[in-house]
Amino acid sequence: MSVSDGSGTPGRLTALQQTALVELFAGFPAAVQELGERFAAGGHELHLVGGTVRDFLLGRAQDDLDFTTDARPERVLELVAGWAEATWDTGIDFGTVGVLKQGHRLEITTFRADLYDGQSRNPAVTYGDTLLGDLQRRDFAVNAMAVSVVDRHFTDPFGGLAQLAARVLDTPGTPEDSFRDDPLRMLRAARFAAQLGFTPAPRVVAAMAAMSAQITRITVERVTAELVKLIEGRYPRAGLTLLVDTGLAGHVLPELPRLRLQIDEHHQHKDVYDHSLMVLDQAIAQETDGPDRTLRLAALLHDIGKPDTRRLEEGGGVSFHHHEVVGRKLVRKRMRELKFPKAITEDVAELTFLHLRFHGYGSGAWTDSAVRRYVADAGELLPRLHKLVRADCTTRNPRRKAALQRSYDQLEERIAELSVAEDLARVRPDLDGNAIMELLGVGPGPVVGRAWKFLKELKLDRGPLDRDEAEALLLVWAREQGLLPPG
Structure with missing residues (x-):
């Protein structure tokens, strides 16, 4: 193995470089060496480059590998023909050819020397002729290291390895x-x-x-x-x-820096920005199966309605009445502008709206009706709502924090108990649409929807009803609504 600063003149490997490169090559699949030999036989260079080198040196194994070469894309396709299990050229306009081999995705990009005019959103793609020129156009020095696949020559012209070690x-x-x-x-x-x-x-x-x-x-x-x-x-x-x-x-x-609300000597309150970051940290601590994008966004944005609802109260207090309502609107607006998918946008908005619901019950004396409504309103978001509410407790008062956690423990226990008895995950009326139409003598239409909603609210309040009781109460409601003659 050898190393150079990009000038082409070999130098001596430091102990750090030597150890790192031995470990790097020990982790590469056989397909890498085979590919390098094909390019060398065709008279072309092939280097592992960028994030691939960086991540292997950090011990972050990966299946997707990035290469750079002096061969043009059409030539790359010729070199891998008959060897690759599959190829794709969706990135060929940017000089990239994709290859599938032995379960690995290999992306091979021609040396680039892109030019920007300082105004447009994308560069004019221009091919380069040297590895140094290609590395020089990359974003950061830790991504500007390359290793020749065949002779294992390590090129680090901008001190990327030293910066990697220093995490700079x-x-x-x-x-x-x-x-x-x-x-x-x-x-x-x-x-x-x-x-x-x-x-x-x-x-x-x-x-x-x-x-x-x-x-x-x-x-x-x-x-x-x-x-x-x-x-x-x-x-x-x-x-x-x-x-x-x-x-x-x-x-x-922009909603994030707006959370840095001004605090004066007469109106003290927790800094909402710092609080939101702490909630994010505490939500992450509860993850069990990798990053939960929806939960993390909800934790970060759950209080973005506070700047618009902040009121200074007599006596030095500060209030944020209905900030969850305003926050839901702001979440939708920002995430739509960022073009997030509709489903995740609605989920984050709804979690923002629901995050205070638990605190609305104050003493923790939850009725069965309140528990049913909490579960019904959260729907499939309930597991995330549990985590968000727990993460939202950032008080430094240990007694208050313990009391809040105990109160939420009790709520979850109540949910579990009622779930066993009533299947809370699917709170549906005791009569379906067909039964409603038959009982009221109506066809499909808005009346059935109103009746269905009445029965669902009834079930949330009282729990499951037997069929006779549900029918009797529906008839009373229909007469009150003028849908049936008095009887």
Whole structure:
């Protein structure tokens, strides 16, 4: 193995590099070496590059591998013909050919030397001729390392390995030039802070703050994709804090910095911004099967209605009446603008609306009717609502915190008890639509819907009814509504 700084002149590997590369190659599948030999036989270079090298050095194994080469896309297709189990060319306009081999997805991209005009949202794709030129155009030095597949030559022209060891994020050139080329890289810096726990170099942070408005050049779809990766990262608080501190959040998620409400000496209250980040941390601590995107977004956004509902009360208090109602509207508005799928948008909005419902019962003296309604309103979101409500308890008073947790424990016990007796997961009227139409002598239409809703409310209040009782009460209701003559 050998190493160079990109000039082509081999140097000596440090002990750190030597150990890292031995481990790196020990983890690569046989398909990588086979592919490298095919390219070498055809007179072309092939290097593992970017995130693939970075993640292997971090011990993050992966099935998707990225390569770079001097071969043009059409030539790449020729070289893998008869060897690849499948190929796809959806990225060929950007110089990328996809290959499937032995269960691994291999993406092979021709050296790039893209040019940006500083105004458009996407670069003009231009092929390069050298590995150094390709690495120089990449976003961060930790993503600008490459390893030749055949001779295992390690190229690290911008000190990426040292930065990887120090968990520092810096750009190959000046951050201003890098972010001017592609402003999305500012969001990627926050995303890597959230995913990998890296700390951006001071000059990177300064450039992000100075150039934050440039993010508006980027399409909503690309912005949202980065935000999702950030939210689902291992350390989302770090990424979100970076977005807020640099001003980027003001352009992509403005509701977040608005949570930093001014606190004066006469009206004390918990900082809503810090509280929301703590709720996010506590929601994540309850996850059992990987990142829960819906829960994390709800935890982060559940209080975004507070700035618009803040009222200063006599005596130094602060109130946020109906902030859950306002918050639901704001969640829908922001997530629609970010083009999140409708289903997740509605789920996050509904969790925002429901997160205070538990506190509305005060003493914890839940009636059977209240328990039924809580479960019915939450529907399939109930497991997430449980986690959100528990995460929302951020008081530093240990007695108050213990009391709230005990109260919610009792609610969950009540839910479990009633679920066994009444199948709370599916609260439906005791009469179906056909029975309603037969009893009232009506056909399909709005009357059946009104009757169905009446019966559901009745069941929520009283619990399951036998058929005779349900029919008698429905007839009384129908007469009161003028749907039947008095009898």
